[in-house]
Amino acid sequence: MVVSRRGSGSITLPTGQTMAIHTRTHEEEDLPHATKKTMADHLRKYESLFTLTPQRMRMIVEAFKDSLELGLQKPKQIVPMIPTFVFGWPTGTESGDFLALDLGGTNLRVCLVTLQGEGKFEMTQTKYRLTEEQKQDEGQKLFDFCAECLKTFIDTNFTDEDGTSLLKPGELLPLGFTFSYPCYQTRIDHGELIRWTKGFGAKNTEGRDVAEMFRQSIEKYQLPVAMTALINDTTGTLIASHYVNPKTKIAVIFGTGCNAAYMENVKDIEKINDLGISEKDQMAINCEWGAFDSFEHEHLPRTKYDIIVDETSNKPGEQAFEKLISGRYLGEILRLVICELIDEGVLFLGQETYKLEIPYVFETAFLSLMESDPTDELLMIIGIFTHFFAVETTLAERQFFRALAMLIGRRAARLSACGIAAIVGRMGYLDEGCLVGADGSLYNKYPGFADRVHEGLIDVFGEKGNNIKTVHAEDGSGVGSAIIAAMTKARRDVGLYPHV
Numbered sequence: 001m002v003v004s005r006r007g008s009g010s011i012t013l014p015t016g017q018t019m020a021i022h023t024r025t026h027e028e029e030d031l032p033h034a035t036k037k038t039m040a041d042h043l044r045k046y047e048s049l050f051t052l053t054p055q056r057m058r059m060i061v062e063a064f065k066d067s068l069e070l071g072l073q074k075p076k077q078i079v080p081m082i083p084t085f086v087f088g089w090p091t092g093t094e095s096g097d098f099l100a101l102d103l104g105g106t107n108l109r110v111c112l113v114t115l116q117g118e119g120k121f122e123m124t125q126t127k128y129r130l131t132e133e134q135k136q137d138e139g140q141k142l143f144d145f146c147a148e149c150l151k152t153f154i155d156t157n158f159t160d161e162d163g164t165s166l167l168k169p170g171e172l173l174p175l176g177f178t179f180s181y182p183c184y185q186t187r188i189d190h191g192e193l194i195r196w197t198k199g200f201g202a203k204n205t206e207g208r209d210v211a212e213m214f215r216q217s218i219e220k221y222q223l224p225v226a227m228t229a230l231i232n233d234t235t236g237t238l239i240a241s242h243y244v245n246p247k248t249k250i251a252v253i254f255g256t257g258c259n260a261a262y263m264e265n266v267k268d269i270e271k272i273n274d275l276g277i278s279e280k281d282q283m284a285i286n287c288e289w290g291a292f293d294s295f296e297h298e299h300l301p302r303t304k305y306d307i308i309v310d311e312t313s314n315k316p317g318e319q320a321f322e323k324l325i326s327g328r329y330l331g332e333i334l335r336l337v338i339c340e341l342i343d344e345g346v347l348f349l350g351q352e353t354y355k356l357e358i359p360y361v362f363e364t365a366f367l368s369l370m371e372s373d374p375t376d377e378l379l380m381i382i383g384i385f386t387h388f389f390a391v392e393t394t395l396a397e398r399q400f401f402r403a404l405a406m407l408i409g410r411r412a413a414r415l416s417a418c419g420i421a422a423i424v425g426r427m428g429y430l431d432e433g434c435l436v437g438a439d440g441s442l443y444n445k446y447p448g449f450a451d452r453v454h455e456g457l458i459d460v461f462g463e464k465g466n467n468i469k470t471v472h473a474e475d476g477s478g479v480g481s482a483i484i485a486a487m488t489k490a491r492r493d494v495g496l497y498p499h500v
């Protein structure tokens with residue numbers, strides 16, 4: 001991104017497009033704009049709406065801890081605390097070749113991972129973008145698409161120059177399937193979809209075994225693969241991050257969705273006490289914490305914009321925590337504030353604003369760009385508003401937008417800190433400290449997000465909050481899924497399968 005400070009230049013957008021931008025010198029005289037003071041007054045109002053005090057955070061942490069505990073005690077709770085049947089930590093010696101398929105919120109990814117032991121690995125991967133139609137179409141079609149992409153990948157990576165297969169007759173490649181939606185599991189290679197999240201709505205899938213549906217697609221395309229594990233991205237991230245750094249005890253995804261996983265003592269997962277699993281074992285828990293405070297809305301501070309986001313979503317009431325934090329929603333929250341100010345006649349008087357009035361047009365990536373604008377005149381923000389929404393802005397308005405992005409981004413980070421603090425508190429990790437493997441577009445690309453999570457942890461725990469550090473995680477859906485496939489194979493080889 002090259003932006004000149006003198007009023008013109010070009011920027012590269014997240015979409016890959018390059019955009020030329022120019023500052024207008026007479027803008028403030030041409031159109032009726034809000035004054036600097038008006039914008040400052042409005043900002044104060046939003047500051048009080050979006051700011052979380054340390055005291056409020058501590059209350060949220062307590063309620064969060066109760067929800068985690070309830071989810072472990074009884075099945076089908078709001079925060080479902082899903083036992084993953086991933087038993088304990090990897091040894092770091094896991095090795096071999098594994099395929100991984102990752103159906104996330106935005107992309108589909110196929111990877112070939114070679115685990116080399118000693119926490120080392122190599123990886124080849126291909127990404128495919130999912131269309132909005134695919135997310136809403138028949139579920140089986142979505143899995144067929146996964147199988148089709150997998151077929152292309154295998155044909156490309158497992159044939160020699162003459163197109164002859166490099167696989168032995170009858171050879172099956174072990175595959176870990178990262179399916180990042182809440183699924184009840186009773187075995188590692190099975191999972192009943194509780195509900196779609198992140199805007200997905202593919203039909204005839206909720207309540208069904210998605211592993212089985214995917215197996216049908218594998219058969220249909222006659223793929224030489226054996227699906228050995230169905231995992232969540234957070235669980236994969238937990239295991240992959242621990243493989244390279246054993247200080248990692250928790251994993252969090254901050255992407256299109258938001259969720260966490262950690263390792264629990266089997267004896268404390270009361271709801272599976274009857275399965276006969278040794279009390280000495282440990283099992284990874286996929287918290288599905290995005291559901292915290294769903295339906296009841298008792299603990300989280302929701303503004304009227306959050307309520308609109310919720311009520312106009314395809315799943316009203318659900319994923320209450322996620323809707324305040326994840327990349328799918330932050331841009332929309334900011335857009336709703338802007339629309340309110342347009343309706344009140346504060347912003348863009350006399351300008352056509354219909355482009356801003358379309359739900360979800362304001363991407364969360366714009367918030368990142370706005371916050372990272374390095375120029376005094378905020379040229380990046382001029383660029384975003386003129387190029388995508390055809391409206392002109394004054395410097396005071398741009399400063400306001402940037403401040404607003406900061407408030408929304410900061411609240412997301414501080415709420416995330418509450419979730420992390422709840423797990424840390426529950427597991428007693430505060431004194432010895434631990435690493436939190438974190439991944440996802442928000443964590444990786446949003447400027448200052450990690451620092452704000454850390455500030456939040458200090459606000460909750462005081463100085464000891466410094467003992468808890470988030471670090472950029474290893475690729476959970478690829479590497480993590482391969483390690484879990486290897487761990488599962490090792491258990492199977494010694495007769496510990498499904499779970500005795």
Ligand code: GLC
Pocket residue numbers: 104105179180181182197198232233234253255256257258259260288290322
């Ligand atoms: C959503 C999904 C969850 C996933 C998270 C991050 O919260 O329900 O399974 O881990 O997004 O991708």
